[in-house]
Amino acid sequence: MFANKIGSCSACGHFPVAYDAVCCPRCGAQNKNTSFLDRFAGRGSLIGMGAGALLCAVLGYFSVRPDGNANPAARAIAFGMLGALGGAIAGLVFGLVAAGVASLFSTVSGRPVKVPPGKLVTPVALDVHYCGRCREQQEKTKGDDCIYCGRRTVIWNPDRESEHGAHRRWADVNRES
Numbered sequence: 001m002f003a004n005k006i007g008s009c010s011a012c013g014h015f016p017v018a019y020d021a022v023c024c025p026r027c028g029a030q031n032k033n034t035s036f037l038d039r040f041a042g043r044g045s046l047i048g049m050g051a052g053a054l055l056c057a058v059l060g061y062f063s064v065r066p067d068g069n070a071n072p073a074a075r076a077i078a079f080g081m082l083g084a085l086g087g088a089i090a091g092l093v094f095g096l097v098a099a100g101v102a103s104l105f106s107t108v109s110g111r112p113v114k115v116p117p118g119k120l121v122t123p124v125a126l127d128v129h130y131c132g133r134c135r136e137q138q139e140k141t142k143g144d145d146c147i148y149c150g151r152r153t154v155i156w157n158p159d160r161e162s163e164h165g166a167h168r169r170w171a172d173v174n175r176e177s
Helices: 038-062 070-107 161-177
Strands: 128-131 136-138 154-156
Touching: 038 070, 128 161, 154 161
Parallel strands: none
Antiparallel strands: 128 136, 128 154
């Protein structure tokens, strides 16, 4: 049976938090473990390996040796193994180039690129720090503490969560402080 890797939040220490979680369920701090570079390179390698193995196996099966003694299935297996190796390398290179393009997009647009597990690349544009005492939102660049009252804030995305949910997480974080 396969188990998800779990750890603790680097901001508040909450346990358990899944390794590939986008944010901590308690304080809302974004997970530093996930990397879109890892996801692009890994998926590119797997897709390239499968495509290379399939293409070369078909080519090997239908190729003709001059002496005509080799078994077509043996040629297909040998060519498929070579194609899998070449495809994995080509897919890795393609994945790294795609990650570089996504990083360039992130730099030019000024919005970080996140890849949620099993989803497409989406820029995170609406995440803000939320203070439940002042009921104020502030930009991430201002820090983790509220600029008005100095209490700890939580990261809140108004598109994915209600203010009530953000306020509840804020209360949990500031209760322990």
